[in-house]
Amino acid sequence: MFSRQVKQFLKRSSSTLWPYLQRNYGAPSRQAKVTNDFVSSLKSIVGDKNVSTADAVREQHGHDESHHEIGLPDVVVFAESVQHVSEVSKLCNDNVVSLIPFGSGTGLEGGVNALEGGVCLDVTKMDEIIEVNAEDFDCTVRPGVMRIGLNNYLRDTGLFFPIDPGADASVCGMCATSASGTNAVRYGTMRENVLNLEVVLPDGRVIDTAGKGRRTKKTSAGYNLTNLFVGSEGTLGTITKATVRLYGVPEKTISAVCHFNSVQEAVDTVVQVLQCGIPMAKLEFLDDVAIEAFNKFSKFDMTVAQSLFLEFHGPALGLEDQFNTVKELIDMNNGFGLKTAIEADERNKLWKARHEMVWACCSLIPGSKPYSTDVCVPISHLPDVIVKTKEMIKEANVIGPIVGHVGDGNFHVFFPVDHADTETFKKVYDISHRMALLAMDRNGTCTGEHGIGMGKRDLLIRELGEEGVEAMRQVKKTFDPNGIMNPGKVFC
Numbered sequence: 072m073f074s075r076q077v078k079q080f081l082k083r084s085s086s087t088l089w090p091y092l093q094r095n096y097g098a099p100s101r102q103a104k105v106t107n108d109f110v111s112s113l114k115s116i117v118g119d120k121n122v123s124t125a126d127a128v129r130e131q132h133g134h135d136e137s138h139h140e141i142g143l144p145d146v147v148v149f150a151e152s153v154q155h156v157s158e159v160s161k162l163c164n165d166n167v168v169s170l171i172p173f174g175s176g177t178g179l180e181g182g183v184n185a186l187e188g189g190v191c192l193d194v195t196k197m198d199e200i201i202e203v204n205a206e207d208f209d210c211t212v213r214p215g216v217m218r219i220g221l222n223n224y225l226r227d228t229g230l231f232f233p234i235d236p237g238a239d240a241s242v243c244g245m246c247a248t249s250a251s252g253t254n255a256v257r258y259g260t261m262r263e264n265v266l267n268l269e270v271v272l273p274d275g276r277v278i279d280t281a282g283k284g285r286r287t288k289k290t291s292a293g294y295n296l297t298n299l300f301v302g303s304e305g306t307l308g309t310i311t312k313a314t315v316r317l318y319g320v321p322e323k324t325i326s327a328v329c330h331f332n333s334v335q336e337a338v339d340t341v342v343q344v345l346q347c348g349i350p351m352a353k354l355e356f357l358d359d360v361a362i363e364a365f366n367k368f369s370k371f372d373m374t375v376a377q378s379l380f381l382e383f384h385g386p387a388l389g390l391e392d393q394f395n396t397v398k399e400l401i402d403m404n405n406g407f408g409l410k411t412a413i414e415a416d417e418r419n420k421l422w423k424a425r426h427e428m429v430w431a432c433c434s435l436i437p438g439s440k441p442y443s444t445d446v447c448v449p450i451s452h453l454p455d456v457i458v459k460t461k462e463m464i465k466e467a468n469v470i471g472p473i474v475g476h477v478g479d480g481n482f483h484v485f486f487p488v489d490h491a492d493t494e495t496f497k498k499v500y501d502i503s504h505r506m507a508l509l510a511m512d513r514n515g516t517c518t519g520e521h522g523i524g525m526g527k528r529d530l531l532i533r534e535l536g537e538e539g540v541e542a543m544r545q546v547k548k549t550f551d552p553n554g555i556m557n558p559g560k561v562f563c
């Protein structure tokens with residue numbers, strides 16, 4: 072099932088996969104230089120109340136929601152202004168102390184874990200919604216603004232911010248990981264939706280990636296600095312302001328669920344729906360194991376089969392036609408059990424449960440925690456890659472529910488794992504790596520939306536090649552010559 076090249080890599084690496092993991096968790100390679108004097112200097116910048124070396128605070132900031140082992144910062148600093156961020160960055164840079172921006176800690180690849188100690192810079196107190204330009208369909212927010220809070224604020228404007236990772240993440244954290252979610256098939260990912268960023272560079276300089284105050288839908292003015300920082304995972308600078316696109320709340324929304332006997336039939340339906348040019352808002356796949364978890368955790372009684380969750384957004388006029396065309400395609404592919412949810416309460420219940428799938432999957436093994444994977448392939452390869460992933464899961468005799476933003480060719484396995492069960496943990500780690508290799512072998516990527524973090528650094532080299540990663544390292548050196556920004560992330 073793998074190409075010759077990948078088979079060779081697997082042969083070489085099967086015995087070294089575990090050491091990779093060990094290396095990820097290895098001892099800090101640099102001595103952190105957070106002395107008492109340094110902490111006093113931090114306090115003189117942000118005030119005593121905004122600096123903490125308490126164990127509980129460091130613990131809370133030393134991990135995200137992933138399976139990756141905690142990495143404690145030496146000190147946590149709470150910034151209240153851009154000036155705070157700038158002065159703290161300069162202090163860290165002058166003293167070559169690591170600086171890790173912290174959004175809301177919902178990442179899934181260990182992005183905030185402090186691998187070399189240092190300063191965790193929590194920006195949640197900077198939570199101002201600076202402006203909403205309703206007629207221009209954009210808004211500008213500080214890094215403490217969360218996506219759900221933003222949408223609550225926008226409620227009366229008739230607009231919404233559509234990017235929806237399952238968690239209630241910070242909008243700037245979402246910029247940093249290039250997040251997406253269930254709406255990406257219609258509205259795009261963060262990459263397509265960020266118009267401008269204010270970034271504090273490690274030496275304390277503040278830049279606006281598209282120029283101060285600019286918020287146009289398009290520009291040909293030089294390099295795309297905005298998209299350099301989208302997905303930079305805190306390794307280039309701290310994002311202190313983001314201008315993002317907004318959309319009109321659709322006049323009518325229809326959600327629907329249907330089932331299939333095979334992954335192929337479900338994905339064929341998705342491809343045909345897209346080929347018909349139907350502007351679907353959500354096209355999500357849950358396999359039979361995921362549906363079991365969904366039923367158990369969220370008290371649904373859905374048919375346990377390969378399933379599609381769909382959503383249509385649009386003017387009332389014509390939306391029924393779109394729905395009927397999709398219904399025909401579902402029938403043509405032997406889909407069954409089509410049910411709709413039209414009322415807001417019913418729809419919200421369905422999508423809340425979908426957004427909680429990471430936790431739902433843990434209901435399949437009491438006491439387990441999630442180990443999530445994330446690959447993306449051109450959609451034509453999706454059935455093959457999902458079926459082969461299911462085979463790997465079966466062969467390893469582990470539980471692995473599959474959930475996918477199938478309209479984008481993106482899917483996850485949320486393995487419920489008891490972390491003390493080293494044998495299962497190793498198996499899951501191995502499948503996760505093999506999935507990424509398989510996806511890359513099919514012209515895909517090792518991460519569609521969760522990022523590289525600390526978990527996929529070796530895979531990034533396979534994906535881009537040494538030369539590609541070296542070019543990225545050169546960019547990093549230009550912005551961060553002392554290597555203080557989130558060290559050990561993205562690059563080995």
Ligand SMILES: Cc1cc2c(cc1C)N(C[C@H](O)[C@H](O)[C@H](O)COP(=O)(O)OP(=O)(O)OC[C@H]1O[C@@H](n3cnc4c(N)ncnc43)[C@H](O)[C@@H]1O)c1[nH]c(=O)[nH]c(=O)c1N2
Nearest residue numbers: 174175176177178182236237241244245247250251305310
């Ligand atoms: C239940 C559930 C469900 C989902 C997800 C998580 C969970 C727990 N996620 C993952 C997660 O929500 C996503 O990665 C967010 O973008 C992380 O935002 P945080 O604010 O939590 O960043 P967090 O604090 O976790 O940081 C993530 C990375 O960004 C950096 N960073 C944060 N704020 C920064 C700033 N202001 N400036 C510079 N760097 C900064 C950090 O240093 C770190 O490297 C996800 N994702 C997704 O794409 N699609 C999905 O469907 C889901 N679904």
Ligand SMILES: CC(=O)C(=O)O
Nearest residue numbers: 237425426428429483
């Ligand atoms: C966790 C995640 O990415 C999802 O639920 O889609």
Ligand SMILES: [Mn+2]
Nearest residue numbers: 252476483520
């Ligand atoms: Mn996802």
